[in-house]
Amino acid sequence: MKKTILTGLRPTGNLHVGHYFGAGQSWVKLQDEFDFYLEIADVQALTDNFNNPDKVRKNLYEITKDLLAIGLDPNKVHFFVQSKIPEIAELTVYYSNLVTVARLQRNPTVKTEISQKKELFGNDGESITYGFLGYPVSQAADITCFDGDLVPVGDDQLPLLEQCREIVRKFNSIYGETLKEPEQYLSNFSRVKGLDGNEKMGKSLGNAIFLVDDEDTISKKVMSAITDPNKIKKDDPANPDVCMVYYYHKLVNKDEEAVKNICSECKKGARGCVQCKKELINAMNEFLKPIHERRKFYEEHPEEVQRILDEGTEAARERAKTTMENVRKAMRIDY
Numbered sequence: 001m002k003k004t005i006l007t008g009l010r011p012t013g014n015l016h017v018g019h020y021f022g023a024g025q026s027w028v029k030l031q032d033e034f035d036f037y038l039e040i041a042d043v044q045a046l047t048d049n050f051n052n053p054d055k056v057r058k059n060l061y062e063i064t065k066d067l068l069a070i071g072l073d074p075n076k077v078h079f080f081v082q083s084k085i086p087e088i089a090e091l092t093v094y095y096s097n098l099v100t101v102a103r104l105q106r107n108p109t110v111k112t113e114i115s116q117k118k119e120l121f122g123n124d125g126e127s128i129t130y131g132f133l134g135y136p137v138s139q140a141a142d143i144t145c146f147d148g149d150l151v152p153v154g155d156d157q158l159p160l161l162e163q164c165r166e167i168v169r170k171f172n173s174i175y176g177e178t179l180k181e182p183e184q185y186l187s188n189f190s191r192v193k194g195l196d197g198n199e200k201m202g203k204s205l206g207n208a209i210f211l212v213d214d215e216d217t218i219s220k221k222v223m224s225a226i227t228d229p230n231k232i233k234k235d236d237p238a239n240p241d242v243c244m245v246y247y248y249h250k251l252v253n254k255d256e257e258a259v260k261n262i263c264s265e266c267k268k269g270a271r272g273c274v275q276c277k278k279e280l281i282n283a284m285n286e287f288l289k290p291i292h293e294r295r296k297f298y299e300e301h302p303e304e305v306q307r308i309l310d311e312g313t314e315a316a317r318e319r320a321k322t323t324m325e326n327v328r329k330a331m332r333i334d335y
């Protein structure tokens with residue numbers, strides 16, 4: 001029997017190159033080894049976008065197309081929609097008794113997010129909603145509803161996984177051994193820097209290359225990427241290790257020999273930044289080509305995207321139903 005993995009994303013925007021190298025690429029590998037459940041977490045996205053339902057709806061389809069475009073195979077991965085699985089909502093209610101408000105307020109991921117969303121939650125988080133504070137509880141329900149063994153997530157999500165494990169332990173200690181404690185699936189996740197050299201690529205940071213970007217957009221973005229600030233003239237020697245253009249060459253340029261040359265020429269002052277950027281534009285377009293081709297098919301066949309979501313959701317729901325039967329029995333509410 002294959003082990004089950006489960007992961008999720010909030011449908012709030014398109015996927016960018018950072019998502020691809022940080023997670024997507026490794027998911028494509030995992031789909032062969034595991035029984036893979038991939039949640040489009042629209043309910044979670046609504047916790048901080050409750051005032052913008054159209055954004056969540058639109059991005060549910062956008063993100064699904066992005067995920068299919070990077071090579072996730074709907075015959076191997078169950079793509080499912082969180083709001084279509086009422087069992088998750090039910091389990092969230094039962095779990096909410098097993099976690100204190102103080103513990104949620106101390107969750108580092110939640111704390112960081114509150115401080116980033118001042119507009120919505122106020123300067124000191126004084127307007128935080130019950131729903132947002134509680135989303136780790138709902139995420140614990142996401143994960144355990146499907147009896148997942150492993151959760152492939154980045155380090156920023158570890159406090160949420162830890163909280164999930166605590167809830168599971170508490171559940172089992174009160175109601176009897178029922179649920180499995182999921183584990184983090186460690187892969188070589190790497191955080192991808194932004195075009196501006198920021199440690200993180202992000203939509204809100206305005207430093208991202210999206211997988212849907214067309215050639216014009218790519219060209220403009222790459223031309224604005226940060227290079228070694230000490231290089232003034234075209235033939236000044238420079239330090240490629242502080243240059244974002246070299247950084248992305250290493251990520252997307254498949255010609256290893258060329259990448260080595262870029263490094264040594266840059267150090268010697270034998271290459272200008274404009275030429276280097278043009279070569280990166282080409283490499284980036286090459287890298288995105290198969291992704292764009294696959295995406296085009298789904299753009300032209302929205303009914304296929306809907307079918308994939310419907311079927312994935314149905315498979316996920318079957319599993320959630322079984323878990324919930326065990327949960328209700330353990331909690332003595334299986335009337």
Ligand code: TRP
Pocket residue numbers: 006007008009010039041044139142143151153157
């Ligand atoms: N919180 C995750 C994020 O913001 C998304 C998510 C929802 C998730 N449900 C999940 C991740 C279950 C892992 C497992 O990216």
